[in-house]
Amino acid sequence: MEYSLKLENVTKEYKDFKLDHVNISLPKGVIMGFIGENGAGKSTTIKLIMDLIKRDEGTITILDRDNKSDLKSVKENIGIVMDESCFPENLNAIEINRIMKKIYRTWNESRFYGLLEKLSISRDKFIKEYSRGMKMKLSIAAALSHDSRILIMDEATSGLDPIVREEILDMFMDFIQNENHSIFISSHIISDLEKICDYITFIHKGKIIFSEAKDDLLDDYGILKCSEDEFKKIDSQIVKGVRRNKFGIEALILKNELRGNYVVDKANIEDIMIFHIKEQVQ
Numbered sequence: 001m002e003y004s005l006k007l008e009n010v011t012k013e014y015k016d017f018k019l020d021h022v023n024i025s026l027p028k029g030v031i032m033g034f035i036g037e038n039g040a041g042k043s044t045t046i047k048l049i050m051d052l053i054k055r056d057e058g059t060i061t062i063l064d065r066d067n068k069s070d071l072k073s074v075k076e077n078i079g080i081v082m083d084e085s086c087f088p089e090n091l092n093a094i095e096i097n098r099i100m101k102k103i104y105r106t107w108n109e110s111r112f113y114g115l116l117e118k119l120s121i122s123r124d125k126f127i128k129e130y131s132r133g134m135k136m137k138l139s140i141a142a143a144l145s146h147d148s149r150i151l152i153m154d155e156a157t158s159g160l161d162p163i164v165r166e167e168i169l170d171m172f173m174d175f176i177q178n179e180n181h182s183i184f185i186s187s188h189i190i191s192d193l194e195k196i197c198d199y200i201t202f203i204h205k206g207k208i209i210f211s212e213a214k215d216d217l218l219d220d221y222g223i224l225k226c227s228e229d230e231f232k233k234i235d236s237q238i239v240k241g242v243r244r245n246k247f248g249i250e251a252l253i254l255k256n257e258l259r260g261n262y263v264v265d266k267a268n269i270e271d272i273m274i275f276h277i278k279e280q281v282q
Contacts, residue, residue: 002028003061004150004182005049010058012048019044019206021058026150026199029179031172033193033214034186035273036203042186043083045203046154049184050080063149076106079143083155085135089128093121093138106147115141119167132159140168144175151175153185157192165189169196190270202273209276214269221272222255222264230262241275252276 005026012019060067119137157165201211231249241252252275
């Protein structure tokens with residue numbers, strides 16, 4: 001299998017936080033959603049990928065090139081959208097276009113202006129006059145207007161209304177139709193990721209809890225509803241998280257390994273994340 005992005009044993013330690021030997025492999029031709037609560041290490045990981053901060057240990061390769069020594073040569077093929085706009089606030093979209101033409105040899109002006117129109121972005125307004133959502137849409141338009149083969153996005157749909165988010169997700173799906181393209185996207189809007197992602201990687205307190213195909217996760221996990229007495233009979237090895245309430249027990253389980261007649265509901269990706277976090281905290 002060919003990979004667009006690989007992190008191997010990547011570590012970054014701060015006084016009060018450690019990104020701990022992170023391993024992530026993003027195959028070509030797929031979308032990977034990167035999930036976790038605030039402060040789990042998502043933005044730190046993305047900054048390390050882009051070499052905006054220096055890693056303490058490990059290796060990172062983007063499109064088979066080292067992100068330290070070869071990032072300059074591969075930047076043409078990376079579309080990056082951070083959680084905050086990186087463009088100067090006193091410029092407008094026309095001036096952004098002029099700048100990007102000088103940065104990227106493959107910059108496509110007509111595509112950029114076409115995306116501005118599609119996303120209802122003003123060419124003339126200063127960026128400081130944009131809403132957060134408009135700034136995010138401008139960043140996405142720029143990321144899709146050169147020879148990007150991998151999109152790396154940190155909260156790319158944040159601040160967008162549901163209709164625009166749907167348009168953006170459709171654009172991502174169009175982008176991924178090319179089997180050499182890949183997307184690595186973090187988001188708090190788990191429902192967006194569940195719609196479009198092939199893989200889900202979950203980070204909690206600086207450690208990767210799982211990185212698996214989305215369909216496998218949805219097939220493997222379920223939410224068991226039972227009494228306390230019934231729960232005591234369940235093999236603890238298949239239980240991945242527990243929530244107790246006045247009506248009894250809700251537990252995230254490996255449903256294919258459950259023996260006996262029980263009520264098991266479907267688990268979505270958000271359920272799987274929340275139950276794992278609850279189990280880690282206990």
